[in-house]
Amino acid sequence: MFKEYRSYLAEMLGTFILIFCGTGVIIVDQEFNGIITHPGISITVGIVVATMIYGFGDISGAHMNPAVTVGFYLAKEFPAKQIVPYFISQALGAVCASALLRYTFPSNIGLGMTHPGIGIYQALIFEIILAFILMIVILNVAKGSKEKGLFAGIAIGGVIAMEIMFAGPVSGASMNPVRSLAPALIKGQFQGLWIYLVGPFIGVSIAVFFWKILKEKN
Numbered sequence: 034m035f036k037e038y039r040s041y042l043a044e045m046l047g048t049f050i051l052i053f054c055g056t057g058v059i060i061v062d063q064e065f066n067g068i069i070t071h072p073g074i075s076i077t078v079g080i081v082v083a084t085m086i087y088g089f090g091d092i093s094g095a096h097m098n099p100a101v102t103v104g105f106y107l108a109k110e111f112p113a114k115q116i117v118p119y120f121i122s123q124a125l126g127a128v129c130a131s132a133l134l135r136y137t138f139p140s141n142i143g144l145g146m147t148h149p150g151i152g153i154y155q156a157l158i159f160e161i162i163l164a165f166i167l168m169i170v171i172l173n174v175a176k177g178s179k180e181k182g183l184f185a186g187i188a189i190g191g192v193i194a195m196e197i198m199f200a201g202p203v204s205g206a207s208m209n210p211v212r213s214l215a216p217a218l219i220k221g222q223f224q225g226l227w228i229y230l231v232g233p234f235i236g237v238s239i240a241v242f243f244w245k246i247l248k249e250k251n
Contacts, residue, residue: 037115037118039092039093040092040093040094040115040119041093041118041119041121041122042122043089043092043093043095044089044093044095044096044097044119044122044123044126045122045123045125045126046089046126047085047088047089047093047095047097047126048097048098048122048123048125048126048127048130048211049126049127049129049130050081050085050126050130051081051082051085051097051126051127051130051212052126052127052130052131052211052212052215053130053133053134054077054078054081055077055078055081055082055145055212056130056131056134056144056145056146056212056215056216057130057134057145058073058074058077058078059074059143059145060134060138060141060143060144060145062074063141063142063143064138064141071198071201071202072198074197074201075194075195075197075198075201076194078193078194078197079190079191079193079194079195079197080190080194081190082097082186082189082190082193083186083187083189083190083191084186084190085097086185086186086189086190087186090185090186093119094111094175096119096123097123097126097209098123098208098209098210098211098212098233099119099120099123099124099209099210099211099233099234100164100168100208100209100210100233100234100236100237101167101168101171101209101237102116102119102120102123103116103234103237103238104168104171104172104237104238104240104241105172107237107238107241108172108241108244108245110172123211124211124214124215126211127211127212127214127215128211128215128218128219130215131144131145131215131216131218131219132219134216134219135219135220143216143220144216144219144220145216146205146213146216146217146220146222147204147205147206147207147212147213147229148205148224148225149203149204149205149225149228150202150203150204150205151203151204153225153228155203155204156203156204156205156225156228157204157228157231157232159200159203159204159206159232160204160207160208160228160229160232160233160236161232161233161235161236161239162236163196163200163204163206163208163232163236164208164232164233164234164235164236164237164240165236165237165239165240166192166196166236166240167189167192167193167196167208167236167237167240168236168237168240168241168244169240169243169244170188170189170192171185171189172240172241172244173244173247174188174189175189193208196208204228205229207229207232207233208233208236209229209233210229210230210233210234212229213226213229213230214226214229214230
């Protein structure tokens with residue numbers, strides 16, 4: 034039981050750090066005249082994800098993303114009884130991070146929120162594909178050989194940086210429901226939010242389907 038509580042705490046802390054840095058870097062870029070730049074934002078988020086995987090992976094698996102948690106469950110790599118506690122932990126960490134960022138930057142308009150840069154349904158397709166790519170990489174490196182596991186943080190952080198680099202202007206490249214939900218809740222702005230609550234879950238489900246096929250062939 035104590036081990037489970039440690040996992041929930043690790044998920045909350047990992048998600049807090051991810052959202053605080055991942056949306057905070059966008060806010061800092063806005064507040065300081067684009068000093069970080071879009072490539073800088075992409076790299077920063079990738080590094081944060083990688084370091085959180087190495088920092089909390091042994092404790093909770095470092096999901097930091099409800100869609101990833103569901104993906105692991107569908108892949109039969111995560112128990113159903115822990116899904117809701119993980120969701121709660123991730124949501125708490127994300128909302129606390131966004132609340133602290135709003136306190137720090139009260140005049141910031143966006144607070145790191147995600148918005149479609151194209152049509153709503155085109156952005157939804159992008160979010161599905163991005164989540165698909167992320168999940169299939171996660172499953173192959175996290176559940177592959179021991180040698181692959183050692184590089185999981187680098188591989189996962191790298192794919193997230195790559196996806197934000199090219200898809201950030203298109204859909205916001207959220208890939209994570211709580212990443213979009215937390216700043217929207219704190220700001221009270223929910224337009225287009227459903228894209229980021231639905232898309233990632235569809236994407237990870239498709240990824241698990243293909244992963245199972247590849248796993249059987251291997």
